[in-house]
Amino acid sequence: MPDLLGRVGNWLSAHSNQLMSMGAGIAGAPSIGQGISRGLAGAVQGQQGDISNLAMNATVKALMEKGVDPNTALAATSDPKIMQALIAKHFSQPTFEKLPNAYGGTDLVLTDAATGTAQRPTAVPPGTKKVNSFEEALALPKGTTFIDPEGVVRVR
Numbered sequence: 001m002p003d004l005l006g007r008v009g010n011w012l013s014a015h016s017n018q019l020m021s022m023g024a025g026i027a028g029a030p031s032i033g034q035g036i037s038r039g040l041a042g043a044v045q046g047q048q049g050d051i052s053n054l055a056m057n058a059t060v061k062a063l064m065e066k067g068v069d070p071n072t073a074l075a076a077t078s079d080p081k082i083m084q085a086l087i088a089k090h091f092s093q094p095t096f097e098k099l100p101n102a103y104g105g106t107d108l109v110l111t112d113a114a115t116g117t118a119q120r121p122t123a124v125p126p127g128t129k130k131v132n133s134f135e136e137a138l139a140l141p142k143g144t145t146f147i148d149p150e151g152v153v154r155v156r
Contacts (some may be wrong), residue, residue, distance in 0.1 A: 018047040018049075022042050024080075025037075025038030044065075059073070059076070060077060070088070076122075096109070097109050103138060103156050105156040128145050130147040131147065142156055
């Protein structure tokens, strides 16, 4: 039985604005017909408030699960600039970019928008040749993966 009462309580809580608006419309009307009409109109408006509250609660919960403190998460629901900054910091994924290098090829760089950092991957493909000079690297065919004199994996 408590499970049923709990579900009823949750439903009432989730629809509080709708129920209050419907009650206010019915209570302030001079006749039953007008009361039902005003109550239903109020219920529609109250339902919009309930939907906004549910969305805001879900947003706050998602931000808090990512480590944002509750006050900042709540502020983000009403300030788009705060929300944008928090989304970039906590929900962005690192991406790979190809950047030109001094050898006429490209380097694969891992960039993380959340931290603003860029780093080169540390994995070295098998059979990668180490070069000792800039000239030696330029002599390699285009598309060749090599390790430069500083130990950085590059592509000619």
